[in-house]
Every structure is written in C-alpha cells, then in structure tokens.
Amino acid sequence: MPLSEEHKKRRARNWAIAAVLLALVVLFYLASIAKMAGAGDAW
Amino acid sequence: MSDAMFASARSSDAPEAFDDTQPRVVDYLALLKPRVMSLVVFTGVVGLVAAPGSINPVLAVLAILCIAVGAGASGALNMWYDADIDARMKRTRGRPIPAGRLTDGDALALGIGLSVGSVVVLGLFINVLSAALLAFTIAFYVVVYTMWLKRRTAQNIVIGGAAGALPPVIGWAVVTGSVxxxxxxxxxxxxxxxxxxxxxxxxxxxxxxxxxxxxxxxxxxxxxxxxxxxxxxxxxxxxxxxxxxxxxxxxxxxxxxxxxxxxxxxxxxxxxxxxxxxxxxxxxxxxxxxxxxxxxxxxxxxxxxxxx
The missing domain is CATH 1.20.120 (Four Helix Bundle (Hemerythrin (Met), subunit A))
Incomplete structure (x- = not known):
C-alpha cells in the first residue's frame, strides 16, 4: 500500500532524528578519544 | 505569562489528524533561528581561531556545535515566550508556533533540552568557564532580554545586545580557559x-x-x-x-x-x-x-x- 503524504513526512522526521543521534554518537566518541589522548599527553 | 494568551492551533489532546499543521523537521529547525545562529557560529569560530594556543579539531567542532545549539536553544525559548506578539506581526506570523505547526510547549521543551545539553557537554568536554559563559548568554538572552527588557524599555536591544556579543568570548575561552x-x-x-x-x-x-x-x-x-x-x-x-x-x-x-x-x-x-x-x-x-x-x-x- 503506498504511503500517505503524512506517513512520508513522519518517516522523514524519524530518519532525520536517527541521523542526528548517530552523528552525535560518533562525535562524542571521537571527542572522548581526543580528550583521553590529551590527558595522556599531560602525563 | 505572554504565551498563555496565545491559543495554539495544535492542541495536545486533539486527535492525530494529519494535515498541513503537522510539524516537519524544518519547523523544529526554524525554532532555532538558523540565520541568527549562523552569525553566532561565525563570530564564535573567529573567537576560537583568534585565541592564542591550540585545540584538538574534534573538540573545536564539538565546542562550536555547543555554541550553535545554545544559540538555537535561546531562539526556541524566545519564540516560546514571544508567541503572542509573533502571531500579530507580519514579519513573524509565519513562525512555527503562530502558524500552528508547533505548540509553545514544543518550543519550551526543545529550548530547555538543548540549553541544558549544550552547556553540560561544553562543561564536560571543554572547560567550565566556556560552559558558564554559554549558560550566562542563554539566560541573559531569554530572561533579561526576552522576558524583562524587550517589552519594557527602548534600551532593550542595547542591553540585550550583550547576549549576541558573547559568542567570540566563549570561543576564546574554549581555547584558553580564560577571558x-x-x-x-x-x-x-x-x-x-x-x-x-x-x-x-x-x-x-x-x-x-x-x-x-x-x-x-x-x-x-x-x-x-x-x-x-x-x-x-x-x-x-x-x-x-x-x-x-x-x-x-x-x-x-x-x-x-x-x-x-x-x-x-x-x-x-x-x-x-x-x-x-x-x-x-x-x-x-x-x-x-x-x-x-x-x-x-x-x-x-x-x-x-x-x-x-
């Protein structure tokens, strides 16, 4: 059954949220690595 | 409160009717005032780059993201509080809340969530001073400018302008930990x-x-x-x-x-x-x-x- 316009909008919103969350996970991971590397330098 | 006077077109207990008032991603983005945010990000980046010293590029990106999100949160809280007057001005009546695509509660929740998130992340990953400055900037824009000065005095944008002027200071503090x-x-x-x-x-x-x-x-x-x-x-x-x-x-x-x-x-x-x-x-x-x-x-x- 073809998706209604509203379902398409909702699906687009869900994909956008998923993309933002994934990007944040990657960014926080990289930032944690950078932070820990910085802490290692300090020692 | 100002927004209490404003009747949103999308009631929380309304049936899930699919129509043009359904929020889209762009409506949430519009709450963050992207044009204002772009100037904030730009001046914040200049403050960060102009500061003496260096910072890991990933941490720099995260810091700029926090400044951008903090600015966006201020915009959302401003739209939450000013929804009543936005609905009556030609320039602002197309914004998501007056247009009925988002409720004032949506803007409040988004604004508070992003404010807390951006300040906490900046504090945890960068330093306490830059996080404190970001928190102060958001509070100043929302409480001092939007809630207090904007509707009371002609000096509103003179004093309130301090909030818009702080991003380069935050950028500088991100790198140096000082002002x-x-x-x-x-x-x-x-x-x-x-x-x-x-x-x-x-x-x-x-x-x-x-x-x-x-x-x-x-x-x-x-x-x-x-x-x-x-x-x-x-x-x-x-x-x-x-x-x-x-x-x-x-x-x-x-x-x-x-x-x-x-x-x-x-x-x-x-x-x-x-x-x-x-x-x-x-x-x-x-x-x-x-x-x-x-x-x-x-x-x-x-x-x-x-x-x-």
Missing amino acids: TWQPLLLFAIIFMWTPPHFWALSLFAKNDDEKVGVPMLPVVAGLRETRKQILIYSLLLVPLAVSPSVLGMAGLLYGAVSVILGAVFLGLAWRVWRGDDLVQPRRLFLFSILYLFALYAALLVEKVVGLS
Whole structure:
C-alpha cells in the first residue's frame, strides 16, 4: 500500500532524528578519544 | 505569562489528524533561528581561531556545535515566550508556533533540552568557564532580554545586545580557559554594532512594533531621535572596530577593512540622520550585516594565513 503524504513526512522526521543521534554518537566518541589522548599527553 | 494568551492551533489532546499543521523537521529547525545562529557560529569560530594556543579539531567542532545549539536553544525559548506578539506581526506570523505547526510547549521543551545539553557537554568536554559563559548568554538572552527588557524599555536591544556579543568570548575561552582584553574587544564591537543595526531595522518595521506594543526606540522616542541615536552609536562603533589594529591584536588587512568599511558605515549613518525616508535605513541595515561579517572575516583570514 503506498504511503500517505503524512506517513512520508513522519518517516522523514524519524530518519532525520536517527541521523542526528548517530552523528552525535560518533562525535562524542571521537571527542572522548581526543580528550583521553590529551590527558595522556599531560602525563 | 505572554504565551498563555496565545491559543495554539495544535492542541495536545486533539486527535492525530494529519494535515498541513503537522510539524516537519524544518519547523523544529526554524525554532532555532538558523540565520541568527549562523552569525553566532561565525563570530564564535573567529573567537576560537583568534585565541592564542591550540585545540584538538574534534573538540573545536564539538565546542562550536555547543555554541550553535545554545544559540538555537535561546531562539526556541524566545519564540516560546514571544508567541503572542509573533502571531500579530507580519514579519513573524509565519513562525512555527503562530502558524500552528508547533505548540509553545514544543518550543519550551526543545529550548530547555538543548540549553541544558549544550552547556553540560561544553562543561564536560571543554572547560567550565566556556560552559558558564554559554549558560550566562542563554539566560541573559531569554530572561533579561526576552522576558524583562524587550517589552519594557527602548534600551532593550542595547542591553540585550550583550547576549549576541558573547559568542567570540566563549570561543576564546574554549581555547584558553580564560577571558582577556582581546575577546572583550571583540565583544565590545558587536555590542556597539547592535543598536544601529536593529534601530535601522526598526525604522522600517515601526508599524509592527507599535502594533504589538514593543517599545522600540522609533515607537517611544520618534523617528528623528532614532536617526540621531543611530549616528551616535555609529560614531562610537567605527573607531572601536579599528582599535584591534591599533592595539596590535590585528594586522594590516583588518585595519584596511575596518577603516574603509567603517567610512562607508559612517556615510550611511550620516544619510540616515540627515534624511527622512526609509531607503537609507534599509541600506544601513543591510550594510551593517556585511560590515560585521567582513570585520570578523578579516580577523579570521589574518589568523589562518598568519598575517597577524
């Protein structure tokens, strides 16, 4: 059954949220690595 | 509270009717005032790049993201509080809340969530000073400007302008963990730039401000006084904008840009003062955006290329 316009909008919103969350996970991971590397330098 | 007067078109207990008032991703993005956010991000980046020292690029990106999100959160909270007057102004009635695509509760939740998130992340990954400055900026914009000053005094954008001027200071604090005279000079330039920029806008948006009772200077003191104040603040702004070169903070490129564009700025402000039409204020308003962008871009280029 073809998706209604509203379902398409909702699906687009869900994909956008998923993309933002994934990007944040990657960014926080990289930032944690950078932070820990910085802490290692300090020692 | 102001937004209590505003009846949202999308009630929380309404059936899940699918229509044009259903929120889309762009509506949530619009709550964050992306155009304002872009200027905040740009000046924050310049503060960060101009600061002495270095920072891991990933942490720099995260810090800029936090500044951007904090600015966006301020915009969402501003739209939450001002939904009642936004609905009555031509310039703002298409915003997501007055248009009925989002509720004021949506904006409040998004604003608080992003505010807390951006400040906490900045504090955890960067340093406490930059997080404190970001928290102060958000609180100042929302509480001092939006809730307190905006509807009470013609000095609203003069004092409230401090919030918009803080991003380069935050950027500087991200790298150095301190605040010295250099970022305060960057702050002062934006602070002095804000009144002529917004008063030029308010000269040709006077009818909207008057209708909703926002006491902008043209409404309270009249057009002649506003034109005079624009010239006074421009006379203060231009030498201040040149001073980073004089004080050794910036180089020749910045000096040339600040002197040449400063002369144009003063010329336009002079015409605003002398005239009584709305063409000159519109020109000044548009030029003021280019002016601030060019000043900060010159600083950025000098630092990146190594000219200062």
